Amino acid sequence: MNEAPLLNTALTERLGCRYPIVQTAMGWVADAKLVAATTQGGGFGFLAGATIEPERLEAEIQKVIELTGGSRFGLNFHMFQENAQECVELAIRYRLKAVSYGRGPDQATIARLKAAGVLCIPTVGALKHALKAEQLGADMITIQGGEGGGHTGSVPTTILLPQVLDAVKIPVIAAGGYSTGRGLAAALAAGAAGIAMGTRFLMTTDAPTPASTLERYLAVKDAGQVRVTTAVDGMRHRMIDNAYITRLERAGPLRRLIIALKSARQWQAETGMSHGHMLRTFWRGLREDPAAVSQVVMAANQPVLLRRSMVEGLADQGILPSGQVAAAIEHLESAPELIAGIVEEARRCFDALLGRLEPGTGNSYGNNHDNNHGNNNGNDRASATATAVAVDADSAPQPPRETTR
Amino acid sequence: MNEAPLLNTALTERLGCRYPIVQTAMGWVADAKLVAATTQGGGFGFLAGATIEPERLEAEIQKVIELTGGSRFGLNFHMFQENAQECVELAIRYRLKAVSYGRGPDQATIARLKAAGVLCIPTVGALKHALKAEQLGADMITIQGGEGGGHTGSVPTTILLPQVLDAVKIPVIAAGGYSTGRGLAAALAAGAAGIAMGTRFLMTTDAPTPASTLERYLAVKDAGQVRVTTAVDGMRHRMIDNAYITRLERAGPLRRLIIALKSARQWQAETGMSHGHMLRTFWRGLREDPAAVSQVVMAANQPVLLRRSMVEGLADQGILPSGQVAAAIEHLESAPELIAGIVEEARRCFDALLGRLEPGTGNSYGNNHDNNHGNNNGNDRASATATAVAVDADSAPQPPRETTR
Known part of the structure; x- marks a missing residue:
């Protein structure tokens, strides 16, 4: 457990x-x-x-x-x-x-x-x-x-x-x-x-x-291409660069607002959001931050554009929100496989760290976790620690310290 | 040691x-x-x-x-x-x-x-x-x-x-x-x-x-103000936003090149760099990356602008290269004080981590480092580990795991 x-x-x-x-x-x-x-x-x-x-x-x-x-x-x-x-x-x-x-x-x-x-x-x-x-x-x-x-x-x-x-x-x-x-x-x-x-x-x-x-996510190899734009909804939004974003950014503020108003209508129709709620949402936005009028309208852009890429599979006509880490991810796997791999690697990291504390133990933390609980584990660690301290005291491979402080 | x-x-x-x-x-x-x-x-x-x-x-x-x-x-x-x-x-x-x-x-x-x-x-x-x-x-x-x-x-x-x-x-x-x-x-x-x-x-x-x-470095509180510009020398350069950078960016490519050529002459005069070396440097740049002509010229901008802020103290007339971390740094201290503080905090982090492995030990790693070497330390850790494992086995405060895998 x-x-x-x-x-x-x-x-x-x-x-x-x-x-x-x-x-x-x-x-x-x-x-x-x-x-x-x-x-x-x-x-x-x-x-x-x-x-x-x-x-x-x-x-x-x-x-x-x-x-x-x-x-x-x-x-x-x-x-x-x-x-x-x-x-x-x-x-x-x-x-x-x-x-x-x-x-x-x-x-x-x-x-x-x-x-x-x-x-x-x-x-x-x-x-x-x-x-x-x-x-x-x-x-x-x-x-x-x-x-x-x-x-x-x-x-x-x-x-x-x-x-x-x-x-x-x-x-x-x-x-x-x-x-x-x-x-x-x-x-x-x-x-x-x-x-x-x-x-x-x-x-x-x-x-x-x-x-x-x-x-499109897998194709990203350059973290610089997973960039921030404010063109979608007026806020900092990180996404994979694509033709749609470039077009939106080129459109200028007024044209963007018109695009956003269209999206808002579409969003309202698709979600069945009531006029009343939409107005209340806008009103609240206006009250909280009067400078953000167009942002509130533009916010309707986001779910519509997101749906195009995430539901309809039209990656070029929607937006591709992503962390820069997409550039470092090379393959798909299942969520449980992903988690197991991360856990295993984290254990190896801690093993390496603890190995420096207790050089004699090797990979005790990672290898023992499933079958070696109780005092037995404690004893293993104890003897290993004693060895480690002795080794550390010699410290043979260390260059002399030119301590001047 | x-x-x-x-x-x-x-x-x-x-x-x-x-x-x-x-x-x-x-x-x-x-x-x-x-x-x-x-x-x-x-x-x-x-x-x-x-x-x-x-x-x-x-x-x-x-x-x-x-x-x-x-x-x-x-x-x-x-x-x-x-x-x-x-x-x-x-x-x-x-x-x-x-x-x-x-x-x-x-x-x-x-x-x-x-x-x-x-x-x-x-x-x-x-x-x-x-x-x-x-x-x-x-x-x-x-x-x-x-x-x-x-x-x-x-x-x-x-x-x-x-x-x-x-x-x-x-x-x-x-x-x-x-x-x-x-x-x-x-x-x-x-x-x-x-x-x-x-x-x-x-x-x-x-x-x-x-x-x-x-x-100026201490005044930065917003990491977003420590931004990247390519206006100084054509490369990604992260620095604290100031009036000079804004002006340089507004200048446009040709005007920037003229500013850069001026800087290059000034740099040459100040450093006594020979015409021959300057030409060789430019030539090498051209050969390595023909697209980067203006970048090579603009590279002369950097040391001149850097000197203004770092030597002459004219923060507004020069550049302020900085990591975004400047926004998180609140005071000056000496380098030894800085290092000692970082070391102490890292030790506390490892103590907390090891404390989870061996809850009985408290801050053994951090507190023992100066006065408790040799097998004694090993023994301390040993008994503490045994305690820890016993505690782990009970695992009382843990909610039941709804494991379905």
């Missing part, structure tokens, strides 16, 4: 998953099948509640429960979606382990979710948002470095993670740039409770993403 | 420094005083051989040796500088521990340096350059993620570091985004041999940088 102590963190303990690996909620990608596959692989998945049609949402939640035999997964939602309140109710009714969100619900809703045992895990891209999220009552926090996909900040993970870890008391999950066991080991050593990945889960055989679109 | 086994790496062993922390060579910043302070603090520093006047270079090397009582430091140079060959000779003559460079010297020169015991540690920003550097004979390699300062690539550290660690056999030093002990612990856990930092050492009281310029 406790097969890998270094991989047991506040995340695995509180979310009840085997490994500290989170699959984030990507629009039209994080469906019941992907979340179930992630769960079965020992990770923790979030359903993309913001793009699942409201009338299908409950069925999608039930599907994950059926497939995994439990409710050890999460639901992502945004307060600006029409069925936001229903998302809260469903999370509570089905006793989901957690919800995730960007700009969060109000403090009272957060308190209600927490009281019902649903952990609140917002995603933030800047230190000040992390502090705000903790203050509002978040149970954990996911920081996403600027190299991450979709809406993203400008602070890379190497900088944001230490900043937030120093500033908050709640567990921190690291996102942005992760796809490997080396990354997991690094995040845990820094003090994170785990890692969260979007792009890497999108690029699995369990994602519903059409093959033609996945091919 | 061997006070921190997890901080002893291939880097400390081969470079002979106490901690796996490298101070990179920043033009007009990494002088004898900074390198000596770094050395005295237990780190490893590189002299900025590319900007130290040729006639002062040998004296600067001697100064570090005098101040530190040894030659445990490095020299950075570029093959396009007029005294490149002299740099090689000086590194060999003074038995410096290492040289660093970007585009490296030829294979024969590298072999010569290695034969003389001078380690070759190029800096790269992309996987393919790492492979090339290893093939040319590099002893170690520094990878710099795109968030790093000055000339920089487009792959962030979170992605580049695992990529390169998987691809090369030589030790890898991680750079780009580092300023903390959490970062050091993370890099070591991923498998790096250490970290290298530029901006963080620039922002110490041991750097010769004028106060007026350092104030």
